[in-house]
Amino acid sequence: MVEHLPCPDGLRLLLTPNHSMSWRGNLRIWLGLFAISAGIATGFSLAGAWVIMPFAGLELIALASGIYLTSRQCQRREVLTIDETDIHIEKGMRRKHSEWTLPRPYARLRLNAPPHPFAPAKLALTHRDTCVPLGQFLNIDDTAILVELLEARGVAIERKEPDPQIGLWF
Template sequence: MVEHLECEKGLRLLLTPNQSLSWRGNVQVWLALFTVSLVIATGMALAGAWVVMPFAGLELIAVAAGIYYTAQACQTREILSVDTDCLTLEKGRRVKQAEWTLPRRYARVRANMPRHPFTPPKLFLTYREQIIPLGAFLNVEDTQILLRILEGKGVDIDRRAPESNIGFWY
């Protein structure tokens, strides 16, 4: 998602991955799966197939780990600030973990265009030898919105066609 943040000078954008459920919603889905699995596994154990119980438990642990990992990945945040003199990118989860400040006059946003129309372009902030990934988690629509906003603010966009030596899907 691309959201505008309040800023006195310039433009400030919050980039976040799409998140369909809150943590509470994820826990509720897992509890529903737990309940259904418990009923089925108990029925199978009462019918004499007790070996189903450990596998049902392993399955629920794997689903819980997947839900937790996905929920943590959805906490990624990037804040892109566009001022008159510089571009600033801040990245992190819950707290700022990295920050880059590039001079606006020489910094570019490089968009490596994909071969397939359902794949979003890969975006990078570039300045001299620095290449910083930007919004790697954004979908096609959000990437297009971000590029339109940046073009409207006068940021140079370097669109690159897909390389010929790359396979059909990538």
Template sequence: MVEQLSRREGDCFLLTPNRSMSWKGNIRIWLAAFILSMLISTGMLLVGAWPVLPFAGLELTALAAGFYYTSRKCQKREVLTFSQELIRLEKGLTHKEKEWELPRQYTRVWQDVPRHPWTPPKLHLQFRGEEISLAPFLNIDDTEELVAILEKKGLRVEKRRRPEKLWF
């Protein structure tokens, strides 16, 4: 998701992954699965199939861990700020963890052309041999929107094909 913010330093864009559901929504889905699983497990327990109960608990634990992991990964944020002379990129989850300041004039933008049409292209900022991944979590439409913003800001987005990798 690409969202424009207003800041004094210059044009600023917040880049975040798309989130289909909030944390409360995830909890509701897990509680519904918990209730259904416990009803079935209790019925199985009453007819003498007690080994079902620990496996139901393991299943619910794995489901909760998956919800937590996915929800945590969807909290990534990148803030891209354009000033007169600099491009600032800030990355983090709940707070700023990494920051780069790149001179606008000498920074290159690379777009890796995907091998499959359903795969979103990956963007990279490059300055003096350092290559920084730019919002790898964006989908195809959001990546195209970000490319249009970068080109509107005067940066040339160069396309490249990465060498083919073996499948293993």
């Protein structure tokens, strides 16, 4: 998602991945599936098929791990601030992990077109030997919104078409 944040002297954008549920919602889903799986495993165990219990436990551990990793990746944040002289980029999960400052007049937005129409374009802000990937988690519509906002703000855009793929699968 691309959200505008208040900024008195420029444009500030918050880039976040789309996520449909909160952590509590994911926990409720997991607890519901746990209850169903525990009931089924207990029924089979009472019928004499006790070997199902460890597999049910492994299944629930794998599901919990997947939910946790997905929820953790949905906590990524990128804050992009554009003023008259600089473009400031901050990235992190729950707190700022890294940041870059690029001179606005000389920075370029590199837009690598996707190889097929169902993928979003890959974006990166570049200046000399610095290349900062931008919004790698955005979907097609959010990527288009971000490109429009940056273009309207005067950031130069380098568009690169994908290389033709030659091989067995065209």
